[in-house]
Each structure stands twice: as C-alpha cells, then as structure tokens.
Amino acid sequence: TNVELLAKKIVATPRQPLRISRHDLTLGASVGISMFPSQAADAEDLLGNADFALFQAKAAGRNGFRIFDLELRSDIQHRKELEQELRLAITGEQLELYYQPIVGGGTGIVEGYEALMRWNHPKRGFLPPSQFISIAEDAGLMTDLGNWAIARACQQAAVLPSHIKVAVNVSPNQFRSASILVKLRRVLEETKLDPKRLILEITETAILSDESLAEKLLREIQAIGVGIALDDFGTGFSSLSYLQRFPFNKVKIDRSFVAGMLDLPANLAVIRAVLGIGRDLGIAVVAEGVETKTQVDALLREGCSIMQGYYYGKPKPYSEIVADLSVQQLTSHRPIPAEKSIRLVR
Ligand code: C2E
Ligand code: CA
C-alpha cells in the first residue's frame, strides 16, 4: 500500500551515511502507523495507537515499520492485567487445587490423585492453567505458585486415607530453584505427610538445561522419600535413554499417544517401548488422557495397568474427592462391628 511504501522510504532515508568532519554517521528510524478513522476515534487515540505500533517496530529490531493491530494490543493488555491480578491471587486465596483420580485400570481402585491448579478469578470465574501458567512463567511467578501447590496438596493429602497418594506438577524453574529441597522438607514436617505419599511430576524440560544438576536434585528429593514422575512422555525430546539415566519412579505417557494408539501404529509402538523399559527398570507406567472403554481395554492388553483420564473422572474440587473417599470407606473398609449389628438385630 501507499502507507507502506512511504514508511519504507522514511526508514531508508536516514540510513545513508552522513559525513561529518571525517566521521561517517548513520541514523536509524522506526515507524509506527495507525489509521484514521478505522483504528482510532480521535487524534489522541490515533497517536496512542501509532506509539504502540512504534514500540512494536522497535522491539522487532528497529529500522522497520509496523501497522497498528488492535487485536495484538488487547491481547497484550489482557496479559498485563492478568499478571497484575495473579500477583494477588496467592495471598487473596483465589487459587485452588482440583484433583483427578489415578486408577488401577483392571480393578478401578483409586491409588491417588493428581493435583491440578485452578484460579478462581473474582471476575472471570474458574480459569484452567492454560489461561494463566504461561503468564505466571513470564512474570517470574510460577515458582511461587508451584510451591503454594505443593504445600496445599500436602496439607490436603495428609487427612486423606493413608493409601492415597498425591501427585503435584513442578515447573522447570521451580524444580531448579535453590530452595526446593528446603521447602519440601519444611512442608512435609509441618503437615506430617508421609513423604512416600507425595509424587512430584516434572517434564523433560526441567532436566534438559543442566543434566547433572537435575540428576543430583532428583536423587536428593528421592532421598527424602518423595517420588518423581516424568510427565508428558512422548512429547518434545522424549529420549528413552532418560528413563535409564535418571531415577524416575514413574513415567506418564502423554495423552496424545493414548488418543492415537488405536489408529496410528507408531503411537502404539511408543507405548509398547515405554512399557517394556518400565518393566525392565521397575518404573511404573501411567497412561494419561484415557477417555474410552476401548482405550482401557487396549491398554490392559498391552500390560498398562495404571490410568488417568476423563473415563475415570475429571479433575474436581477437594471436597468432592473427600466425599467420594468416605463413601468408599464406609462401604468397603469399615465393616459394622459384630456387637453393634447384634444390638441392631435385637
Ligand atoms: P498435565 O500435567 O499433563 O495435566 C493433565 C491435564 O490433562 C489436565 O489439564 C487434565 O485436566 C487434562 N486431562 C486429564 N484427563 C484428560 C482426558 O481424558 N482428556 C483430555 N482431553 N484432557 C484430560 P489441566 O488441569 O488444564 O492442566 C493443564 C496443565 O497445566 C497440566 O498438564 C500441567 O502441565 C499444568 N499444571 C496444572 N497444575 C499445575 C501446578 O500446580 N503446577 C505446575 N507447574 N503446572 C500445573
Ligand atoms: Ca502432570
């Protein structure tokens, strides 16, 4: 367009070297463009938008131009707003953990739950992690959020039946933070949770940047008694040698593999390989994202017996799993004492 041609000229002109007393000087220019009346109602708006576009042009490496983009601006404003609000979320008790059952596929017995964070935003309602975790990461808040999750999960797990385990997600930066061991020890001591009932879920990204630091940390965490699961296996780098080199207690096969296992032979092959290595090395294998009976049957046929997914239950609030567990306990773990039943009969 004409505007773009003009902008290109404006950017190019000052780049001609100027000779000033034996020095060659070049200047640079960046241009931000906003349209009237389609993008702005008045002069103030127009200048503001052009300024925003100019900022973007500079951020993209200077000596260029940018045309204002309304969607981009509202997107960036939205993230900034959420970032501000997120800072208050922990202290304002707006965060909550939902729990999704992890189940023995053959038996239907719940062995534990994965804790999944939700933000009960005062205006927007319950937000899933996809809407705030990347913002928290960029703002350097993820370690705080994650440590909050570990503490809350330990508190809540400590009063559940003692055969129930709880898995908590740990972000790469949180895992590598210097304080994770101190924090873990303190929380376990405060809540009196048996460390064997806590599992930390990490992804390969947590290990990639410094493998020997990661290995040391993994061993120190396990020395406390806490288990480690490798999450989302099959996405990203997914080197089978990781399973040999690092001391994982569990590996979770990503749900994309479970979804495709019946149609794509390659997915089935990956699942088989992970199950084989798991068996040889004594690492428990969990299938994620199990949604149908057909998937359950196929996984059982392959010898995968631990499962998690909507088929067995969506993530739900703590109060609901407490209710589920006490119903289970009443019906299966607590037979009516003989004395009482006699009295009842009489
Ligand atoms: P993830 O660790 O892979 O957690 C499993 C995700 O898959 C959850 O999404 C869960 O709701 C969803 N899911 C479970 N079963 C099924 C299924 O059968 N079908 C489908 N389509 N989805 C299923 P959610 O709760 O939205 O969490 C998304 C991600 O956010 C998690 O993925 C995890 O990476 C991250 N996250 C959640 N809570 C925390 C936390 O406290 N700390 C950290 N660092 N990350 C967290
Ligand atoms: Ca997880």
Ligand code: CA
């Ligand atoms: Ca996962």
